[in-house]
Amino acid sequence: MFIPCDRGGDAAAPDFKGFTLLMPAVSVGNVGQLAIDLVISTLDMTKVGYFYTDCLVPMVGNNPYATAEENSTELSINAEVYSLPSKKLVVLQIRSPFIKNKYRSFCETLLSWVKSSKCARVVLLSSSHAYQRDDEQLLGTPLRYLLTPDLEKAVGGRMKELNWKEMEKVAAYPGISDTDKVLHIPGGGITKLLFTESCSEGIQMAVLLKFCSEGDNIPDAFVLVNYLNEWLQLIKSEVSTNNNSTDPSSQWKIPSSWRLLFGNGHPPALF
Amino acid sequence: AFLSSFILDSVCWEVVGVVKLWNEWCRTSSTTNVLPTDSFCLFYRLIADPTVLLCQCSCYVAEDQQFQWLEKVFGSMQKKGLQVTILSTCPVADYKTQESTLTLVSPFLKALKTKEFQEQVCCPLLEQPNIVRDLPAAVLSYCQVWQIPAVLYQCYTDVIKLDTVTIEAFKPLLSSKVLKSLAKDASESTKILKKFLTTSETHNNIYI
Numbered sequence: 001m002f003i004p005c006d007r008g009g010d011a012a013a014p015d016f017k018g019f020t021l022l023m024p025a026v027s028v029g030n031v032g033q034l035a036i037d038l039v040i041s042t043l044d045m046t047k048v049g050y051f052y053t054d055c056l057v058p059m060v061g062n063n064p065y066a067t068a069e070e071n072s073t074e075l076s077i078n079a080e081v082y083s084l085p086s087k088k089l090v091v092l093q094i095r096s097p098f099i100k101n102k103y104r105s106f107c108e109t110l111l112s113w114v115k116s117s118k119c120a121r122v123v124l125l126s127s128s129h130a131y132q133r134d135d136e137q138l139l140g141t142p143l144r145y146l147l148t149p150d151l152e153k154a155v156g157g158r159m160k161e162l163n164w165k166e167m168e169k170v171a172a173y174p175g176i177s178d179t180d181k182v183l184h185i186p187g188g189g190i191t192k193l194l195f196t197e198s199c200s201e202g203i204q205m206a207v208l209l210k211f212c213s214e215g216d217n218i219p220d221a222f223v224l225v226n227y228l229n230e231w232l233q234l235i236k237s238e239v240s241t242n243n244n245s246t247d248p249s250s251q252w253k254i255p256s257s258w259r260l261l262f263g264n265g266h267p268p269a270l271f
Numbered sequence: 272a273f274l275s276s277f278i279l280d281s282v283c284w285e286v287v288g289v290v291k292l293w294n295e296w297c298r299t300s301s302t303t304n305v306l307p308t309d310s311f312c313l314f315y316r317l318i319a320d321p322t323v324l325l326c327q328c329s330c331y332v333a334e335d336q337q338f339q340w341l342e343k344v345f346g347s348m349q350k351k352g353l354q355v356t357i358l359s360t361c362p363v364a365d366y367k368t369q370e371s372t373l374t375l376v377s378p379f380l381k382a383l384k385t386k387e388f389q390e391q392v393c394c395p396l397l398e399q400p401n402i403v404r405d406l407p408a409a410v411l412s413y414c415q416v417w418q419i420p421a422v423l424y425q426c427y428t429d430v431i432k433l434d435t436v437t438i439e440a441f442k443p444l445l446s447s448k449v450l451k452s453l454a455k456d457a458s459e460s461t462k463i464l465k466k467f468l469t470t471s472e473t474h475n476n477i478y479i
Contacts, residue, residue, distance in 0.1 A: 003416050052416045054338035058409035060383060060423075061402035073396055075385055077412040099335050257400045260367045267371035 002081060002113055004049040014048045014083060016090050017118040020232070023092040023110075025126040025194070028187035029212045032125035034221035035228065036093050041065050041255040042235060043089075045082035051092055053079060053109060055102035059095060064257030072256075087234065090119065103190050107197055114203060121151055121204035123232070124194060125224055129187035130211040134170070141165055142211040143227050146183075146195055151204035155231075162230055167209070185209070218258070225252060324348075328406065337409040345413060354388075355414055355421035358441065359407045363427040367401050378428035378440040383411060388420040393443040397425065 004013050022039065024032030039045075044065075056078045066072035078096040083089065098106060114122055130142070144167040145159060159166075169181035185192045191207060198205035208228055212220040229235060235251050314326050332340055363377040380394035383403060397403070403411070407423050414421035424444060428437040 007418070050416045052412075057334050057404070058337055058406075058412050059402050059404050060408045060411045060415070062383065062397060062399055064399055066399060072399070073384075075383060075411070075415050077415055078408075102335075259400055260369070261400075264366075264368055264372055265370045267373040269373070 001052055001109065002049050002117070003052050005047060014090075016083070018120045019083075019088045019090045019117075021090050021092065021114060021119045021122045022228075023122065023124055024094055025124055025189045025191040026094055026097055027127045027189040027191060027209075028129050029127050029214050029217035029220055031127040031210055031212055031217050031220045031224055033094060034217060035125050035225040036091060037064070037255050037258070038221060038225045038252045039228075039234065040082050040091055040093060042251070042253040043084050043087070045084050045089075045091060047074075047076075047080055048083045048090075049081040050077055051079035051081055051094075051110075051113075052077075053106060055098055055106035055109070056094065057096040057099060061257075065255045067256070088120075089234070098190070103193060107190055107193050110194070111197055111201060111203060115201075121154075121206065122198065123228070124191060124205060124207045125228065126185070126188050126191040126207055126209040127212050127220065127224070128185050128191075128209055130213045132184075132186045133211055137168065137211070143223070144168075144209050144211075146207040146209075148195065148199045148203060148205045150202055151206055154204065155206070158231065167207070216262075218261075222252065332406045334405075337406055340406070341409055341413050345417075350417065350419060353419050355410065355419060356444075356447075357407050357410055357421065357423040358426075358444075359403075359423065360426045360428055360437065361403075362431075363429045366427050375427075378426050378430075378437045380440055380443065381425050381427065382422055383425070384422040385411065385415040385418075385420060387414075387418050388422050390420075390422075390448055392422060392424075393447050394424065 022036065024030075024036045026033065059078050061076055063072050063074040063076055066074075076095075079092065079094050082091045082093065084091075092110075128144075143165070145164050146167050147156060147159070167183070167185070170184045171177070171179045172182045173179045183192060183195070188209065191209065195205060195207055197203075208224065208231075210220055210224045210227070226237075229237065237251070314324060326344075360378075363372050363375060363379075366372055366375070368375065381397040381401070382392040382394050383397050384392060402408075403423065403425060407425070411421055411423050413419075424441070426437060426440050428440070430437055
């Protein structure tokens with residue numbers, strides 16, 4: 001459940017009415033979570049609360065978006081909420097995996113919070129196993145989107161303008177041609193569950209995902225966050241003078257916690 | 272009812288804690304199990320000052336039990352005026368730093384504290400990108416969310432068995448406000464330390 005940071009005296013609870021909730025799915029390569037880190041770090045978002053739940057593995061650490069000595073000592077936990085009222089944006093960051101059998105419980109808690117806080121829509125950043133693509137999906141863009149029926153009415157046209165590709169449905173029983181087509185997001189964690197629940201509960205949700213594999217997923221995070229930016233325009237993409245193309249990758253600020261992702265320095269005695 | 276508590280899975284602290292702080296009364300979590308030594312999670316209370324509680328948890332609390340553990344333990348405690356200190360150990364190989372961990376002088380202490388904790392910490396804070404997991408993390412998360420002042424001292428050590436060097440790495444804590452008044456006499460601690468180490472050494476002997 002959502003617990004605000006400031007609870008004393010006359011501090012009003014944060015109001016997310018009409019906001020866009022941006023959140024990651026814990027999925028292959030942790031791409032959604034990395035992309036969210038970039039958003040929070042670049043937009044210098046303020047932490048407004050915790051999403052305290054028994055569904056995620058506990059972890060703590062100091063401020064992952066620290067820019068100086070002074071702000072580096074604030075404790076962070078496994079699920080926190082950040083907000084930027086000027087852009088009507090609220091972001092939930094999830095930092096640890098789900099505890100076994102708790103997916104459904106988390107989805108229910110999350111969606112009930114979305115409804116009670118009156119968020120206008122939810123944008124879920126996710127990823128799916130690249131090796132599960134079929135022949136057609138191997139060609140062209142690795143990015144896909146999904147919209148719940150309620151959001152389709154509002155922004156479906158914009159997706160067409162952007163020339164985005166909708167996530168294809170696959171045969172329920174591969175090899176048998178006349179079976180029903182179903183949505184299949186391997187490696188996507190709770191993506192499919194959240195999406196189908198949102199469809200049935202009338203919540204406006206968009207899923208943005210990228211096909212990828214485990215490894216160095218920082219480039220995947222940049223691709224996904226630029227994809228998001230094409231639609232939501234969170235940062236301005238400046239035209240690069242070098243090759244005259246629009247490449248906003250350099251405008252995203254990498255958080256300080258991304259250091260040492262692949263281990264420590266090596267012992268000098270090794271060489 | 273008591274269940275487990277702060278992570279004192281630092282066996283090192285077990286020695287220091289039991290030896291240096293306690294001369295009182297403990298309770299087990301199981302009603303059928305009368306002997307205190309049979310339980311893995313013990314709570315001690317200071318007879319002289321019943322507001323001081325110590326918990327020894329020598330077992331691993333699984334991730335799907337941690338939340339319930341917290342709710343039960345903190346649920347039966349008054350949160351107003353509560354202050355929590357957690358001690359834990361961890362292998363130094365888990366410590367992320369620019370240099371190699373082989374060149375680091377271990378054991379060493381690092382701390383993490385909640386927003387409400389205003390006192391001086393006895394060692395440097397744990398830098399990013401290092402994190403803490405398991406029961407210590409669960410307890411600290413709980414304290415951060417519910418605005419309870421709490422501090423976690425994590426000792427990074429390269430020794431897996433009980434040893435004096437790692438135990439003594441926690442010594443700076445004895446100068447902290449909370450533990451200063453609870454510390455036992457130094458000579459007595461040394462005696463009990465020796466006893467613990469001799470017991471474990473006999474098990475290490477592969478020759479009968």
